[in-house]
Amino acid sequence: MKQETKLRILSVGAEIIHRKGFNHTGIQEILLAAGVPKGSFYNYFKNKEDFGLQVIDYFVEYFEGLAKGVLEDPSSPPLRRVYILLGHFIEFFKTKDFELGCPIGNLSQEMGDLSPVFREKLRFATHAMISRYTKVLEEARISGEIPNDLDIPNAAAFIVSSWHGALVQMKIMKNAAPLENHRRFIFDKVLRF
Amino acid sequence: MKQETKLRILSVGAEIIHRKGFNHTGIQEILLAAGVPKGSFYNYFKNKEDFGLQVIDYFVEYFEGLAKGVLEDPSSPPLRRVYILLGHFIEFFKTKDFELGCPIGNLSQEMGDLSPVFREKLRFATHAMISRYTKVLEEARISGEIPNDLDIPNAAAFIVSSWHGALVQMKIMKNAAPLENHRRFIFDKVLRF
Numbered sequence: 001m002k003q004e005t006k007l008r009i010l011s012v013g014a015e016i017i018h019r020k021g022f023n024h025t026g027i028q029e030i031l032l033a034a035g036v037p038k039g040s041f042y043n044y045f046k047n048k049e050d051f052g053l054q055v056i057d058y059f060v061e062y063f064e065g066l067a068k069g070v071l072e073d074p075s076s077p078p079l080r081r082v083y084i085l086l087g088h089f090i091e092f093f094k095t096k097d098f099e100l101g102c103p104i105g106n107l108s109q110e111m112g113d114l115s116p117v118f119r120e121k122l123r124f125a126t127h128a129m130i131s132r133y134t135k136v137l138e139e140a141r142i143s144g145e146i147p148n149d150l151d152i153p154n155a156a157a158f159i160v161s162s163w164h165g166a167l168v169q170m171k172i173m174k175n176a177a178p179l180e181n182h183r184r185f186i187f188d189k190v191l192r193f
Numbered sequence: 194m195k196q197e198t199k200l201r202i203l204s205v206g207a208e209i210i211h212r213k214g215f216n217h218t219g220i221q222e223i224l225l226a227a228g229v230p231k232g233s234f235y236n237y238f239k240n241k242e243d244f245g246l247q248v249i250d251y252f253v254e255y256f257e258g259l260a261k262g263v264l265e266d267p268s269s270p271p272l273r274r275v276y277i278l279l280g281h282f283i284e285f286f287k288t289k290d291f292e293l294g295c296p297i298g299n300l301s302q303e304m305g306d307l308s309p310v311f312r313e314k315l316r317f318a319t320h321a322m323i324s325r326y327t328k329v330l331e332e333a334r335i336s337g338e339i340p341n342d343l344d345i346p347n348a349a350a351f352i353v354s355s356w357h358g359a360l361v362q363m364k365i366m367k368n369a370a371p372l373e374n375h376r377r378f379i380f381d382k383v384l385r386f
Contacts, residue, residue: 019306019307020216020306020307021214021216021217021303023213023214023216023217024214024216024217099305099306100306101302105302105358105361106302108361108362108364108365109294109298109299109302109303109360109361109364110214110302110303112292112361112364112365112367113212113213113292113293113364114212114213119365119367122365123365123366126362126365126366154374154377154378155378157362157370157371157374158355158374158375158378160358160362161355161358161359161361161362161371161374161375162351162354162355162358162359162375162378163358164357164358164361164362165298165353165354165355165356165357165358165359165360165361166354166355166358167302167358168298168301168302168305168354168357168358168361169301169319169350169353169354169357171301171302171305171306172301172305172312172315172316172319173316173319174305174312177350178350178354181347181350181351181354182351182354182355184347185347185348185351185355185383189382189383189385190378190382190383192382
């Protein structure tokens with residue numbers, strides 16, 4: 001029950017933070033939206049910074065779960081799994097009216113200059129995402145789906161960074177075009193022979 | 194003199210906003226940093242929102258000046274001009290310890306979901322940047338530097354969006370690698386034959 005309440009605060013709080021930004025969101029606002037009594041926040045989190053750092057962990061776990069389910073799915077060829085994962089995110093943002101964006105990208109932009117503790121945690125989260133793409137691209141190279149001379153770690157870093165930029169553009173265009181454009185250029189140009 | 198003070202508030206304020214975010218920055222803080230008497234803000238701006246919108250105009254003008262100077266410079270071939278412009282930004286962020294990022298990208302991410310007025314202005318600013326890249330890529334196609342079948346408007350949109358994502362990654366990595374990686378993949382993959 002305690003764990004359940006903590007997870008509710010994290011998931012509701014994460015969504016508010018993605019929409020409004022970390023510094024612009026108050027703890028009371030999160031507790032109200034989560035339907036949790038005022039004052040119980042400190043049963044679960046040391047302070048707002050601790051909460052923010054745990055939001056990052058929460059998202060990394062979510063991404064790792066998706067990565068395991070989609071990027072390691074042996075029923076599709078490796079490159080197809082990347083296509084499916086990006087499509088999964090595109091569908092998700094359609095249901096969210098092209099709001100929110102990625103918590104790792106958003107917090108990197110907002111907190112990257114402001115907090116060394118956030119920066120360290122966000123680097124870890126970003127490296128976790130890059131590692132997942134690196135791993136599946138290595139499989140794609142073995143199966144002959146991408147060129148042998150592709151610089152895989154940097155291609156993976158570029159897939160992640162350009163995805164975050166596509167989400168930034170999505171937030172003002174309010175349509176799927178920037179995300180679909182990202183996937184198209186990654187597949188038709190970056191990963192092609 | 195009045196115009197000079199206004200420009201000082203805009204340039205100092207823009208830098209603080211790029212570092213801390215719009216909602217996290219107070220008017221008094223900007224005036225203090227600009228060395229302008231408290232209370233004089235409203236001689237130049239209707240309110241904080243008006244100031245934020247003028248920061249966007251200020252940056253678009255800066256970008257347009259650069260674009261005219263670099264992207265229309267007939268002494269370099271068209272594609273080389275894009276390379277030089279991106280290099281110019283990379284050098285700029287080296288002098289800023291890889292802080293700040295792009296005001297258009299930052300504000301798109303922060304304000305895209307929160308304010309229709311900002312969203313509209315940021316769309317205009319983003320389209321202005323995309324148009325500049327579209328124009329120079331069209332010249333590059335005429336001079337045979339890029340493939341005839343490249344979808345230029347979408348390639349231009351992808352250069353801008355992936356650049357914003359590279360800046361997001363720069364803010365946590367605190368080095369030039371994400372920016373250099375962006376330029377490399379744009380040139381070696383997106384624009385190549």
